[in-house]
Amino acid sequence: MKKWTKLFALMLAVVLLCTALSACGQSGNTSQAPSSTPNSTPQSTPESKPESTPESTPEVSDTSEEGYAWQANTDPITITIYVDDPGTMWEKWGTDPVSQRVTEKTGISFKCIAPVSSDDTKLTLLVASDELPDYVTANYNASQWDSMYKQGQLADLEALSDQYAPKLKSELVDPEVWEHCRTEDGHVYTLLSCWNSTETFEWLKSHDHIVSSNQPVALIRQDYLEEVTNKNPTTPDEFHDMCMEIKEKHPDTIPFYTGGLTGSGPSYLLYMFGLGTYYVDENLNVSRSFHNPNYLGMLKWVNRMVNDGLMTEDSFVDTDNDKDAKSLAGKVATYVWTVGETYKVPADNPDTYYYPMGPWDGYEQVRTNNGYIRFGVSAKASDEAKDACMRFLEFGNSLEGFETLVCGIEGTKDDDYTGDLINGPHFYYEDDPTSPGGRKATWYESFYNAKLADWSGVEMKSGLGGYHSYVFTSGIYQTETETMKSDLSTEMNELYLDHVRYDDPLLFSFEAGSDALVANQTITSLIAEYWTQWAFAPNEEEVERLYNEFLQRAADSDEATLNQWLTEKYQSAGGSTPTPVK
Amino acid sequence: MKAKKVSNAIRLTTEDKVVNGVAIFIGLFTFLVTVYPIYYCLIYAFSDGTMAMAKQIYLFPTSPTLDNFRAVLTDKLLVNSFLISVARTATAVVTSVAFTALTAYALTRKELVGRRIYSMIAMFTMYFGGGVIPTYLLYRSLHILNTFSVYILPGLLSVYNMLLMMAFFRDIPESLVESAQLDGANELKILTRIILPLSTPILATIGLFVGVGAWNDWYTAAYFINDQDLMPMSTILMKLVSAADAARKAREMLADAGGGAGMVKKGTTSVSIQYATMLVSIIPVMCVYPFVQKYFVKGIMVGAIKA
Numbered sequence: 001m002k003k004w005t006k007l008f009a010l011m012l013a014v015v016l017l018c019t020a021l022s023a024c025g026q027s028g029n030t031s032q033a034p035s036s037t038p039n040s041t042p043q044s045t046p047e048s049k050p051e052s053t054p055e056s057t058p059e060v061s062d063t064s065e066e067g068y069a070w071q072a073n074t075d076p077i078t079i080t081i082y083v084d085d086p087g088t089m090w091e092k093w094g095t096d097p098v099s100q101r102v103t104e105k106t107g108i109s110f111k112c113i114a115p116v117s118s119d120d121t122k123l124t125l126l127v128a129s130d131e132l133p134d135y136v137t138a139n140y141n142a143s144q145w146d147s148m149y150k151q152g153q154l155a156d157l158e159a160l161s162d163q164y165a166p167k168l169k170s171e172l173v174d175p176e177v178w179e180h181c182r183t184e185d186g187h188v189y190t191l192l193s194c195w196n197s198t199e200t201f202e203w204l205k206s207h208d209h210i211v212s213s214n215q216p217v218a219l220i221r222q223d224y225l226e227e228v229t230n231k232n233p234t235t236p237d238e239f240h241d242m243c244m245e246i247k248e249k250h251p252d253t254i255p256f257y258t259g260g261l262t263g264s265g266p267s268y269l270l271y272m273f274g275l276g277t278y279y280v281d282e283n284l285n286v287s288r289s290f291h292n293p294n295y296l297g298m299l300k301w302v303n304r305m306v307n308d309g310l311m312t313e314d315s316f317v318d319t320d321n322d323k324d325a326k327s328l329a330g331k332v333a334t335y336v337w338t339v340g341e342t343y344k345v346p347a348d349n350p351d352t353y354y355y356p357m358g359p360w361d362g363y364e365q366v367r368t369n370n371g372y373i374r375f376g377v378s379a380k381a382s383d384e385a386k387d388a389c390m391r392f393l394e395f396g397n398s399l400e401g402f403e404t405l406v407c408g409i410e411g412t413k414d415d416d417y418t419g420d421l422i423n424g425p426h427f428y429y430e431d432d433p434t435s436p437g438g439r440k441a442t443w444y445e446s447f448y449n450a451k452l453a454d455w456s457g458v459e460m461k462s463g464l465g466g467y468h469s470y471v472f473t474s475g476i477y478q479t480e481t482e483t484m485k486s487d488l489s490t491e492m493n494e495l496y497l498d499h500v501r502y503d504d505p506l507l508f509s510f511e512a513g514s515d516a517l518v519a520n521q522t523i524t525s526l527i528a529e530y531w532t533q534w535a536f537a538p539n540e541e542e543v544e545r546l547y548n549e550f551l552q553r554a555a556d557s558d559e560a561t562l563n564q565w566l567t568e569k570y571q572s573a574g575g576s577t578p579t580p581v582k
Numbered sequence: 583m584k585a586k587k588v589s590n591a592i593r594l595t596t597e598d599k600v601v602n603g604v605a606i607f608i609g610l611f612t613f614l615v616t617v618y619p620i621y622y623c624l625i626y627a628f629s630d631g632t633m634a635m636a637k638q639i640y641l642f643p644t645s646p647t648l649d650n651f652r653a654v655l656t657d658k659l660l661v662n663s664f665l666i667s668v669a670r671t672a673t674a675v676v677t678s679v680a681f682t683a684l685t686a687y688a689l690t691r692k693e694l695v696g697r698r699i700y701s702m703i704a705m706f707t708m709y710f711g712g713g714v715i716p717t718y719l720l721y722r723s724l725h726i727l728n729t730f731s732v733y734i735l736p737g738l739l740s741v742y743n744m745l746l747m748m749a750f751f752r753d754i755p756e757s758l759v760e761s762a763q764l765d766g767a768n769e770l771k772i773l774t775r776i777i778l779p780l781s782t783p784i785l786a787t788i789g790l791f792v793g794v795g796a797w798n799d800w801y802t803a804a805y806f807i808n809d810q811d812l813m814p815m816s817t818i819l820m821k822l823v824s825a826a827d828a829a830r831k832a833r834e835m836l837a838d839a840g841g842g843a844g845m846v847k848k849g850t851t852s853v854s855i856q857y858a859t860m861l862v863s864i865i866p867v868m869c870v871y872p873f874v875q876k877y878f879v880k881g882i883m884v885g886a887i888k889a
Contacts, residue, residue: 086821086824087822092659113808115804115824116804116824117804117824121714121804122804122805125718128719129715129718129719131722321635325635329638331638347633
């Protein structure tokens with residue numbers, strides 16, 4: 001017993017000593033991502049070179065590619081990056097062909113910090129402790145950006161471009177993007193992806209890409225569509241009648257389904273009734289969209305659908321996964337999601353598929369040109385890391401970067417995708433006078449269909465499409481939209497383009513802790529509270545009563561302050577009568 | 583004359599039978615609602631992801647496959663995270679139980695000067711915490727951020743566990759300690775030779791508390807660890823769950839922006855891999871628990887009454 005006690009005590013002492021020593025030794029450990037960043041130069045990482053590289057991309061013979069910083073310096077270096085996306089591909093940098101090719105071409109590898117849950121605490125901690133990684137990315141409207149600007153935690157990208165990658169500013173990034181990203185102090189601390197400049201916006205329109213794969217639509221099983229009388233309902237009432245017809249023929253099916261979207265509010269249904277998040281009246285006063293006269297009509301319609309058994313409780317409780325399960329199983333006749341769901345085949349009939357229906361007459365989607373992901377460089381990053389960040393930005397916005405990150409391996413027009421996700425070929429160039437360089441990168445249709453069938457699976461295996469949003473600044477040229485060639489895309493643009501409009505002043509950035517923000521959140525909670533009550537009310541009179549009750553409670557929640565703030569912001573941003581895209 | 587055979591069995595009244603019936607029903611119902619979710623994970627993990635989604639399985643796997651487990655067990659990150667989970671759990675159990683025992687024993691000794699103050703300081707930390715950011719800054723100044731130590735050092739002493747152990751120690755007759763002192767034993771000897779051997783139920787209970795807590799804890803790594811190689815399995819699992827939520831948010835945001843790039847669609851196997859990972863992660867706890875259960879019940883009851 002004595003021997004064992006001594007042995008145990010000795011082991012315990014060793015364990016504690018080891019943990020204590022590992023803590024003390026931490027400050028010099030380069031694997032400590034944020035805290036070591038400011039003082040430690042990212043180490044050369046010869047081991048980060050890919051062990052086996054897929055067949056190299058055919059060289060692009062474009063003389064403008066010469067003289068880039070990313071070509072001049074390809075020394076191996078690992079930089080740290082924050083990506084605000086749990087489970088992002090960046091965490092497995094070097095395991096997919098695209099990241100391997102980037103490292104092969106530029107020498108740059110990434111060590112990623114990503115949140116575990118989908119809250120923003122991780123980024124808040126990094127900002128609060130002033131330990132940002134070298135390359136910071138987050139949603140365009142993340143509240144932490146403001147703190148980073150004010151605390152001087154981000155480097156001026158224009159100055160860095162001049163110093164490390166001059167062509168980024170002079171050639172690659174649209175001047176409009178620089179201006180859009182310029183802050184009040186005159187510096188540009190971040191750049192932004194998926195933001196449309198005037199030129200690129202025109203390109204999108206001329207190439208049928210305004211309406212894209214994630215346009216909210218109602219999809220219908222084609223075998224059921226063939227059975228109904230009115231195959232093209234253009235009003236909610238006509239759609240209701242069509243669903244009744246489907247229910248009579250297929251009593252076991254769910255005629256209309258919005259699962260995964262409408263758990264706490266109307267979500268995409270808003271667009272179908274010409275509503276959005278906000279309502280602008282004729283005097284340019286802005287409020288939440290429940291003041292739109294159509295809102296109550298939408299509620300009554302939903303209530304009618306529920307009471308007629310055309311919508312079930314599934315629509316109000318299901319998750320994304322349930323939606324996938326029910327649509328794949330063919331249990332729903334029509335459902336609301338995006339164009340990207342097109343051609344999904346239900347398990348009970350392999351000879352049919354879901355396809356988007358045309359918009360109802362009142363369909364309207366109000367968009368804001370807000371971009372998607374912002375990215376910047378830490379002011380405390382080492383010079384080597386800043387250099388690498390700028391070279392990566394330059395590479396990502398170059399033609400070769402576009403091909404590497406988005407297009408894949410180039411083939412000829414006569415080739416075709418063989419099913420080889422890694423080695424391709426994935427795309428070819430076709431002549432297009434309206435595109436930069438007079439040619440347009442185009443995915444092989446079979447590859448695009450493979451993506452449609454399993455978007456994230458193809459993305460994870462090929463690496464294509466998983467990285468570009470964190471480095472590209474162009475909304476069109478150099479995004480994957482350019483590579484799509486699809487009759488579906490053309491058809492959807494013909495159907496929906498008239499129903500899409502932009503109203504950028506409706507892009508609001510609430511100040512943290514402000515009265516307007518509190519009121520806005522309270523009202524959002526109220527909508528969630530009333531949403532199912534409206535849907536499952538016994539009749540339309542009760543819906544109206546509940547709606548009026550909701551209006552009163554919204555008014556009691558300091559709605560006036562919110563509306564005043566929204567109106568002032570909207571009008572000062574130049575808000576005026578919005579115009580359709582066309 | 584043949585004696586009438588008397589049965590020793592207690593004759594059940596109708597009321598007894600009804601109560602038994604209700605108890606059996608409740609027992610079976612409880613069994614079902616607690617076991618079925620695990621069973622569902624099992625059949626889903628052994629099914630083809632896409633087919634399971636399309637056919638909506640309930641009782642049996644569809645298109646049985648080991649692909650989900652293959653994906654889990656060949657993923658370097660997941661395998662590594664499993665090892666981290668094992669290492670942190672084992673280390674935490676040993677160190678935390680030892681420290682808790684040492685502290686609890688000291689605070690039960692009347693000879694300790696200022697033990698009330700120590701107890702009050704310890705109790706204070708039970709009710710008030712610094713919050714995430716101050717904790718983060720504290721860990722940074724201690725240089726334990728992004729190290730294995732962050733799993734061990736902050737959790738060395740749990741005040742709740744210490745109170746349980748103190749209650750158990752107080753139940754041990756003081757005469758045992760006094761006789762040992764008369765024989766010349768010092769405090770460490772008394773603790774290791776007398777107190778601890780008599781305290782196996784509470785040691786096992788607290789060991790189980792600490793072990794299960796360490797095994798399930800995803801929070802520490804989420805905020806205080808950046809290095810993927812130091813992530814435990816619970817954190818990786820949480821990340822898998824969060825990825826779906828993040829995808830939904832991204833989709834909604836892109837729809838408002840009208841962005842075509844980066845359309846988000848989940849892979850149909852992500853759910854099945856999630857279930858397979860869950861199963862792999864709970865197996866060790868399920869294996870250990872039956873062996874500790876008898877101590878656990880005894881220890882928690884004694885501690886609960888005395889505390």
